[in-house]
Amino acid sequence: MATATASPPDGGVSTLRRIAAGAAGVDIDATALEGPGEGSSGGRTIPLGRGREPYTVRRIAGMDDVEFIRTAIEAGFNVCLYGPPGTGKTTLVEAALGEGRVITQEFSEGTQVEDITGSFFPAPEKGWEWGDGSLTRALREGKLWFGDDITQGDPRVQSRVFPALDSRRRLTLNECGGEVVEADDGFGAIIAYNPNLPGTTFSEALASRCAIHVYVGFDAPTARRLGVPADAVTAAQQLNRHLEAQDPLAGIAPGEAGPATWAPQLRELLAFKAVARVFDPLTAARNLLGLCPEESRVAMSEALQAHVSGGVELDPLRVE
Ligand SMILES: Nc1ncnc2c1ncn2[C@@H]1O[C@H](COP(=O)(O)OP(=O)(O)O)[C@@H](O)[C@H]1O
Ligand SMILES: [Mg+2]
Incomplete structure (x- = not known):
């Protein structure tokens, strides 16, 4: 879910949308819930200077x-x-x-x-x-x-x-x-x-x-707004659901390992976008698998297979 989950002033409408989406089995993110002009920052950006990509404004408690x-x-x-x-x-x-x-x-x-x-x-x-x-x-x-x-x-x-x-x-x-x-x-x-x-x-x-x-957590709408391919965002979302199901402050129990210890965030997704542009989406997916910690590779690989590679099994990039 987006970090900047908004509590727009029209809480009632938002709640109704959430209920309707739930009943329809549709997964929607915070931005979709807000609707046009209802507290959405509308893709406002802030320059960061020195040739850097501008910052895309998000939401906290109904504010930019x-x-x-x-x-x-x-x-x-x-x-x-x-x-x-x-x-x-x-x-x-x-x-x-x-x-x-x-x-x-x-x-x-x-x-x-x-x-x-x-x-x-x-x-x-x-x-x-x-x-x-x-x-x-x-x-x-x-x-x-x-x-x-x-x-x-x-x-x-x-x-x-x-x-x-x-x-x-x-x-x-x-x-x-x-x-x-x-x-x-x-x-x-x-x-x-x-x-x-x-x-x-x-x-x-x-x-x-x-x-x-x-x-500040996984933010699918911002990733999409920044031009990350939608299927890669969906794959990342799958891993982030496991991660955020845990109390973010609970920490990691000693010896605990599994898919819920790591998930790709905006940084990895922006790298995915850049690699996919220079090479291709499959290479970007294999690259993502390579940078993912070992204990999360199975979960990452499943998510990429389901959403990015059309069922084709992927392995990390390697010299052959
Ligand atoms: N709202 C945003 N709009 C555009 N790019 C962003 C935004 N938030 C993060 N990024 C980009 O994502 C990457 C990771 O952000 P960063 O602030 O370093 O994360 P953190 O401090 O949480 O580790 C950076 O390349 C940054 O420019
Ligand atoms: Mg930082």
Whole structure:
């Protein structure tokens, strides 16, 4: 189902459509439910610059997603986006807030506390000079700090952001003589993470510091709007149904493996479209099979056979 499931103002009509669709055994997505001009963003796009494809606006709670994020930030809420990789969390933040207003901290295993707070570095003639980290800069400059893929960072590093994200709105730089950096007007925070990333947990402490939590999931209408072949979208939808049947916050039980641990998202589908253009749809389907994690290959292969290859069994691309 689309992430940006809308709750249009005409909830009654929508509900009737949903009931009618259910009775007819028809599977319809959120955009179809909205109907023309009933809260649909109508394919509105936002340029992302530097030769990038524009962002296709989606919906959150009956609003354009970018407006929803802007409104939440203007209201002083910290925002948390969560969902599988490749669904458009990072791009939504870029589209909603623009590069000039956001300081992004990409988290990985290698992210250090100093990346967030700052560190001394050798300066010619001066000996050592302090350089602010990403969060310190955002506080001082009154910008938005975006902690992307935050659970990929060491928990010790993640916890360093807590004082800036709660009512204290400040950071004490013990590393720099105990300087206290207070948030300037305009400071705010957004974080994004994948709840099913093995070996990571999203802490209660971080969750409670975000007033707004939005799930970003599989989005068939946007994929189709972006020109991904409809049969590939349908195949991806099949896998995503299994994935989303699970509580997105439940995580993966140790040892559990199966089709419900992975499903192709917008990123994979856009790659499918590009590969199909350069080569052909069958090659794109085999390529998708190759990038899919091993435990999901059977399910992916079945879905591609059913919807893309006309029943022909596919194997991943290989040198023969
Ligand atoms: N609404 C959208 N319109 C157009 N392209 C999108 C949209 N959302 C995501 N994309 C594209 O999909 C890919 C994955 O998006 P990304 O933001 O990196 O996902 P995530 O941060 O959830 O892993 C990117 O190539 C991005 O440009
Ligand atoms: Mg991302």
